[in-house]
Amino acid sequence: MKESMIEVKDFHKTYGDFVAVDRISFDVKHGEIFGLLGPNGAGKTSTLECLEGLRAPNGGSLRVAGMDPVRDGHKLRNLIGVQLQSAGLPESITPNEAMKFFAAYHNVTPRFDLLERLGLDEKRKAQFFELSTGQQRRLALALAIAHNPKVVFLDEPTAGLDVETRVKLHDMMRKLQSGGTTLILATHDMAEAEQMSDRVAIMLQGRIVKVGTPMEITAAGAGLTKISVRTQGTSLSDYDFPAVSQHLFKDEYNIYFSTNIGASITAIIARIEASGDVLIDLRVERPSLEDRFLEITGTGAAQ
Amino acid sequence: MNAFLHHYTFEFRTGIRNKQLLLMNYLFPLGFYLMMGFIMPAINPPFRENLIPALVVFGILSATLLGIPDPLVNAREHGIFRSYKINGIPSLSILVIPALTTMLHLVIVGAIITATAPFLFHAPLPMNWLNFVVIFLTMSLACAGLSVLIGVVSPSSRMTVLWSQIIFVPSMLLGGLMLPYSALPDIAGKFAQLLPATQAMNALNGLAMGGSASFSPWGSILALLVSGVLAFGLAVYLFSWDSRNTARRGHPLLALLAFLPYAIGIFLF
Missing domain, CATH: 3.40.50.300 (P-loop containing nucleotide triphosphate hydrolases)
Incomplete structure (x- = not known):
């Protein structure tokens, strides 16, 4: 030590x-x-x-x-x-x-x-x-x-x-x-x-x-993992995935905020394959220290 | 010793590099010397007898009272003292070294005035060089001490100007530089004895220039010496490292004690 x-x-x-x-x-x-x-x-x-x-x-x-x-x-x-x-x-x-x-x-x-x-x-x-x-x-x-x-x-x-x-x-x-x-x-x-x-x-x-x-x-925070997915078709539109608390569509990306990254990504990939759609891009962003800091200091709620 | 030398060298260079200090150390005293040398003997011929001591004392007042306090206040306000404290630079060095470097600038200016005044303005040289040098150094010590003390107790640059001018302006008017002490009304004369310039001019006239002193010249030297040492002691005692950290060991009004030797001198000499 x-x-x-x-x-x-x-x-x-x-x-x-x-x-x-x-x-x-x-x-x-x-x-x-x-x-x-x-x-x-x-x-x-x-x-x-x-x-x-x-x-x-x-x-x-x-x-x-x-x-x-x-x-x-x-x-x-x-x-x-x-x-x-x-x-x-x-x-x-x-x-x-x-x-x-x-x-x-x-x-x-x-x-x-x-x-x-x-x-x-x-x-x-x-x-x-x-x-x-x-x-x-x-x-x-x-x-x-x-x-x-x-x-x-x-x-x-x-x-x-x-x-x-x-x-x-x-x-x-x-x-x-x-x-x-x-x-x-x-x-x-x-x-x-x-x-x-x-x-x-x-x-x-x-x-x-x-x-x-x-x-x-x-x-240790309650921060949600951000999953951004871009597909060729519209297979993800109006479809609910497990553990996703919020869904946005921005700049041709479906953006999901997930409490269980494994369950959400598995379901998203399965949905794309089942629909015959093509995955173009998939990005996963864990909560940063800044997100956690804002959560702790209480200023995150205001943003 | 190595640290002292590096600190001293840097401070001395600052006295030339910094435009404000260059003005107060050299340009203002030498410019004023030339102006007074050309004008005053024509208006008031007896001034020629007093030209060297008066302009040397003016140089001391300018470089110390107008040059020393403001950089000290600025350094405290800009966190330079905090940085010095963290790096182990003692407060004594912070206060004494600028005073010592100013004294070296003053020696240069004093030498220029003394060496050129006889040729340019037919001003008489001191008759007793040793006394002239001793009084010059004692006056420099007294004014440097007061100036450092003003820098220590002033809460801001604006107040520094005020405190410095409270001593500088009466010194010019009543200190015997432009007008002989003997020409002052009694009450003004008593007040003038609280000023280091009056004491220096009295000592220079009585002990160095071959004239007569209005009161004890040795008493003047003693008052200047004691006041200078007391002012430095008070500055060290009242010193604070940080304008944000206002805790200090004594009340700033204690600084007035630096005038005590002059006040006592009024009654003793």
């Missing part, structure tokens, strides 16, 4: 009378990518900020790499890397200077190779404000990992980035994971969370409402 790099027990955070985080507990194993999901105001940022040592909790216990983020804040600095949502760098600093500057405070050799690997080689002497959003994010990631931290916190790392940059950042995250780094990923991007995370926690109104692998979370 892998050791826990992050342990959160009964963690509680309030701002005046407002309860931002209400006695949550979870742990993150060594080398795991852990996604922290939730709508705005769910308590993700408060949780991250307390784990990073930026704020003090009001109750419970937090351990990051075996240390208390408040009491051992100074020692923790070299063990964690944080890519903040806003890059948090002065406008006039260049990537070269930023790398030297942060590396010096972490007492490590500057990792200019990271700038090269993240496609910033040509911008090493450009000032921060001259970099695109994607370049700023990549620089923030390079700085967050330059001192080889054990735990990396990523807050919306790919928000607003183009596809190519997202792929580069995802590759870097996988490389970090394969090197034994633990990553905490706070994101609104469900596809990213599903694709990258080993486990996710869904937060809602300061509480954790689900923790598990993306597969476990999506499988």
